Structures are given as structure tokens and as C-alpha cells.
Amino acid sequence: MLCPFCAHLHDKVIDSRESKEGESIRRRRECLQCTRRFTTYERIDEIPYMVIKKDGRREKFERQKVLSGLLKACEKRPIPMTRLANLVDEIEGLLNDAADREISTSKIGELLMQRLQVLDKIAYVRFASVYRDFQDEDAFFNEMKNLMRQKRG
Numbered sequence: 001m002l003c004p005f006c007a008h009l010h011d012k013v014i015d016s017r018e019s020k021e022g023e024s025i026r027r028r029r030e031c032l033q034c035t036r037r038f039t040t041y042e043r044i045d046e047i048p049y050m051v052i053k054k055d056g057r058r059e060k061f062e063r064q065k066v067l068s069g070l071l072k073a074c075e076k077r078p079i080p081m082t083r084l085a086n087l088v089d090e091i092e093g094l095l096n097d098a099a100d101r102e103i104s105t106s107k108i109g110e111l112l113m114q115r116l117q118v119l120d121k122i123a124y125v126r127f128a129s130v131y132r133d134f135q136d137e138d139a140f141f142n143e144m145k146n147l148m149r150q151k152r153g
Contacts, residue, residue: 001029001040008033049095053105061095063088066108070116073127077120087115121147 008031015028025042049061052082070084091111095103109131117125125143134140 002033003036004038005033005036006031006034018043047101050102051108052102053149054105058102061092061103063092066091066112069127069130070112073116073130074123077123079120079123083119083150087112087119090115117150 002009010032011029012032013027014030014037017026018024019026023043027040027042028037029040030037035080050058051061052058053113067084067088070087074084091108094111107128113124113128113131116127125140125147128134128143129140132139132143
């Protein structure tokens with residue numbers, strides 16, 4: 001493994017732990033040259049899930065993109081990072097359970113919005129405003145009205 005600090009090729013494994021679900025192994029490593037420690041994760045290399053974009057293009061599913069979108073929506077909100085990572089894990093788990101290896105970005109967005117609406121209303125509205133591409137304040141206001149109706153009902 002290449003050391004991220006000094007680029008040396010040789011290290012030793014200090015500790016290995018399996019994830020709770022058994023889907024990955026976390027390894028603590030120590031570089032044999034600079035003696036700094038770093039963490040790596042090992043996962044099974046599977047056939048990738050493809051995401052169908054709005055324009056019909058297909059891209060490999062990237063959990064980091066999903067997490068990045070959630071981080072933007074949840075900025076300055078009292079939501080722990082572990083909860084966001086768990087949200088992405090949930091979505092990834094649904095993909096793993098699905099028979100089809102392709103999913104649309106709209107389906108991913110809807111799944112995320114369902115979970116954000118329960119988790120944090122402000123984060124939900126932020127995410128929805130980008131995801132649904134609100135073009136004016138009326139679209140934003142209508143979403144707020146729908147959210148308030150659901151709260152009352």
C-alpha cells in the first residue's frame with residue numbers, strides 16, 4: 001500500500017477489524033519509512049451500480065457524490081456525520097438488494113428526500129431545492145406549504 005504521507009510502498013498492518021455488517025475490513029497501517037499511521041478499507045470488488053442521469057447518460061454510482069450532496073444540504077445543521085454516512089449506507093444497501101444494476105438519479109433523490117424529511121426539515125428543503133431545481137420563489141414556497149401541511153396532518 002502506498003503511504004499517503006511519503007509515498008513509500010511498504011507498511012505493516014497494526015490492526016484489522018471487520019465492519020458490523022461484514023461488508024468491509026478496516027485496516028490501520030504504519031509506514032515502514034516515515035512511521036506515520038493511516039487507515040485503509042477493503043471491500044469486495046463487485047459489478048458496479050450504474051446511475052442513469054436525467055439526460056440518459058450512465059455513470060458509475062459513487063457514494064462520495066451522494067455524501068457530498070447531503071453535506072451541502074446539512075451544512076450548519078445539528079446532524080452528526082455518522083448519521084449522514086448511515087443514510088448513504090442505507091441507499092447503498094437498497095441498491096445492493098435490488099435485482100437491477102441500474103437506478104435513476106431521480107429514484108436516488110427521492111429516497112434521500114424521504115429520509116431527510118424525517119431527519120431534518122431544513123436540510124430536506126435545501127436538498128429538494130437543488131434536486132428539484134426550483135426556478136423561482138413560488139416553487140420554493142409551494143414546497144414549504146406542502147411540508148407544513150404534512151406536519152399538521
